[in-house]
Amino acid sequence: MPNSDASAKDRSTIRTLLRLWPYVRPVRTRLGAAAVVAIIASCTGLVFPLVLKWMVDGPVADRDVAGVWFGALLLLLLGVAEALLFGLRRWLVARPLASVEASMRADLFRHLQRLPVAFHDRWASGQLLSRGTTDLMLLRMFLAFPMTFLLVNSVTIVVGVIILLGQDFTLGLVLLAPVVPMVIACAYYEGRYATAARRAQDQVGDLTTVVEESVLGIRIIKGFGRHRSQARAFRELSHTLRGTELAKARILAAIWAVIVTLPETAIGAALVLGTVRVADGGLSAGTLVAFLSTALALRWPVESIGFLLAMTQESATATERYFEVMDAEPEDGAVAAATAGGPADSGAEDGLRFHGVEFRYPDAPPGAPPVLDRIDLHIRPGETMALVGATGSGKTTLTALVPRLHEVTGGRITLDGEDIAAMDRDRLRTLVAVAFEEPTLFSASVGENVLMGAVDSAGDADLARALDVAQAGFAHALPQGTGTQVGEQGLSLSGGQRQRLALARAVVGRPRFLVLDDPLSALDVHTEALVEAALRRVLADTTALIVAHRPSTVQLADRVALLSGGRVTAVGTHQELLRDNAEYAWLMSGADMPHAAEEAAR
Template identity: 75%
Template sequence: MSEKREPARNRSAVRSLLRLWPYLRPVRLRWGTAAVVAVVASCLGLVIPLVLKWIVDGPVAEQDPGGVWLGALYVLLLGVAEAGLFGLRRWLVARPLAGVEAAMRADLYRRLQRLPISFHDRWASGQLLSRGTADLSLLRMFLAFPLTFLFVNAVTIVAGYVILLGQEWTLGLVLLVPVAPLVVLCFLFETRYSLVARRAQDQVGDVTTVIEESVLGIRIVKGFGRHRSQQLAFRALTGRLRGTELEKARLLAWIWALITFLPELAVGAALVLGTMQVADGELSAGTLVAFLSTTLALRWPVESIGFLIAMSQEAATATERFFEVMDEAEEEPGGAVTSVPAAGDGVRFEGVSFRYPDAPEDARPVLDGVDLHIRAGETMALVGATGSGKTTLTALVPRLHEATGGRILLDGEDITAMPRERLRELVSVAFEEPTLFSATVAENVLMGAGPSGDDDTEALGRALAVAQARDFVDALPEGAGTQVGEQGLSLSGGQRQRLALARAVVGRPRFLVLDDPLSALDVHTEALVEAALREVLRGTTALVVAHRPSTVLLADRVALLSEGRVKAVGTHHELLRSDPEYAWLMSGTEHGRGTDPR
């Protein structure tokens, strides 16, 4: 699901870019030095026309070859100095700006880890990926070149016009005529280009999302022979992106042509006027040469205005996209309680309600006043029809989602009063869809061992034994040190689920939440896992989402969740006798066949 995009706002590019200052502040001295060096280098180019004026009006007019060679040496030295200073500028900014990019990427990654699940439910992963890669690379390039040269070129243009007016003010005024129309054109260009640049960068995020989904879902694409439809969908997205990029190119071509044409028109007029003044003896030939050379030296700073403005707009858009994520509110850290809750009361749900933030106002809450007590050391099975809220209820215990009403107590302590880190040390979770990382088997399992993440060989072996995973792990090429690959797709579904279960039990948590942890196992492996899991469950307080009688039998009691409420609580056999809905759910009757006893 893609994030909800807001309409483009007329926010000043300068205001957006100023938000980068906290990242630039640590490198401001080196970056500022590089800008000064670039200004000096650029202004050295304006000295060359003055040397040419001296050569023409002096040695050339006086037919002094030695003076001409001396002037040529001065020009050569100025050119070498200019090139050396520009090289020094690049060296000065390369390392610190790479550090700025790394710091921004680290902050973005850190923020993504701390944002609530509801944020990740709304945002497409490709959009987040493009912000952390393409957008930040664009910002680094902008800080290294366009931002510096916006300042450098502005100083160079002002200095150049001062020199032009000093040489011959009438010709200088001719060159100032295009300034007003250029300012208006640049303003119109900036307004239009900012909208197109934002659209293009959002479309890059959409393309990234499709590529990522296609790679991760390649088995589905191939299995159902959907490569052609996927290709057509991808072609449609890239076609829209291509159209947007062409629109950007048209805007750039338009502004570049006008920025080039208007000054060139003024230069032509100044050349004609200057030639007439030389012919009339009102102006020396050297002055006209210096004037025209200075004008040529200013050609790049003037013509680059459109290019630099375009890159500034793209950088401003990238900055906005970066801070759209950084401005999102993190998960509330919880209370300052650091003590471990006293054992003895188990888990209590008191009037717990929940509705998703983006749900329609008239929609029924997913959970509506859930009251449930799981005694300390007890295993409670949670049973209900599809969509009854079972998975949502389990996600509230470690505060992956925040309850919108009521409260949840762990051994008498309100979970909202606990620091999240402490809460998640106490509560361990295994989800129905097992997620593994591109790491070794041991590293994946020991993620559940606590914040230290120590390589505890004994705990790892015990957890693998509980999950009946030791045999297949030992058979892997490098045992527990084998890399499982992205999403663990090199393993079967049952193998991934057993590793996820091992991760949940490896730390011997006080509270254990299992969301249908055995759904992908065959009946024989399931029986073995259940036998080992019973030993683990004796030492913890557990809530287990169950769909099959064999899983329900792991529990001491069963809670039936229906339409967002706990309808009944009892043992498996009690509910079979007393509740028709529970008996129907446990019968394995498919929905739509026979009669629903509800």
């Protein structure tokens, strides 16, 4: 994530907010009409002082009762008209702004689905959630109020100043005296407020992350009695956010103090000067009443400037945070470039090949060794290969490269001779199915979770077959069978049940290539044996790469590849590697590695 303070200083508020134009453009007609209606309504309020001037200098001075009643009726009609116009403005903006917010939120969600896994690895989920909720709410409020009323109030102030100068030029100059110091003060405080606003919104994201992690990890928190430490972390972040909000409040209070004090002082000076002139006969009472009424009518447009500018700064920050995510390069960008010339001719079936594959994470420090280094591996068509290695050897990373959850940084991977980098991701992921060691289930039914791995036309027969392969018959015994909602993260099920449903999801679409990351680690010995027996039938018809830690899983494979230090150091059958490779024998035995075997593995 970029440095919030630096970005707040370097950006232009107007330039940032102009990025909202593509979303605003479809509703610009109604928003423009709403602004015009609001200007008319606001300027209607400036007619009141003119009517008062006529009443004071005319019917009141002449003791014309009928004229006074006529003036009162005129004021009443003006008030009703102003209220109706402001009501019309609110009606005009309500629906368009709701559609703008919905459109931005939908675009953000779609874009998040297209961003690479590396992006999600770097960003805290709370930061992304706050951009899709709090920030978009701020933008809707900005479009509804500050954006319109900065224009409306500016026009009202200009028209009001013209009226003031027309009524009495000298008193008008007195009221204009605070303009220059107010502009200087607003410019000074604007940058400070922008920095504080950005810091506060980032801290809201951090706080959201803590809340989300505490909810999702409630079993760990309770199991280890860590509720006090989590509460302490939340309290500290809340205290930090409170301090930032108080800093914002102090800056806003200073702006308000300047914007309110200077105009009020000018109005007081104009009142004194005007009263003296009325007493001397140099100014009519009606003109003074109209002048002061106009000045008081301009109080809200002037005093609201601080509030509107503060909201504008917060909205610019929210816009910046929103587009930080939207500007991230999606996966589809690389696909479009790669497929511009069309896919390569794959020819005959060649299985899954790794050609000198290298990989290092995007945020790895310069000069750091690659996680995977010059991987050459060939999994023949219809063959099952087990991938074995110590913790941290790069097994999971290697399997993530096949469905392009990460992009290789060197070499290439081919499926039946076709470079996966030149394949459309949707097509690639219909050919390759994956099951991860940590199964993820969604807040949906058992059937919906499993059928996520199949084409839309898959039905009950496919579901039943997949559940049978994964030995997940328990799903039929649930309260609503396969229609039972599993709840958030599937935590209403055991670890073994979740893993079996994830395996069923991987095989339900009958993929040509299957990548399994230790898919049986949470199963008991007896269930594992049943799953393996059923899985053999599936593996007979597919090309598979399986990360394995136990001999029972390895025996599903035709051959085994040993991964050590990011490189494939041996390939052979299970028995061959047991006989000829000390490191492999040690990994399969689970015993302490003897010195001689350790030396042989080097």
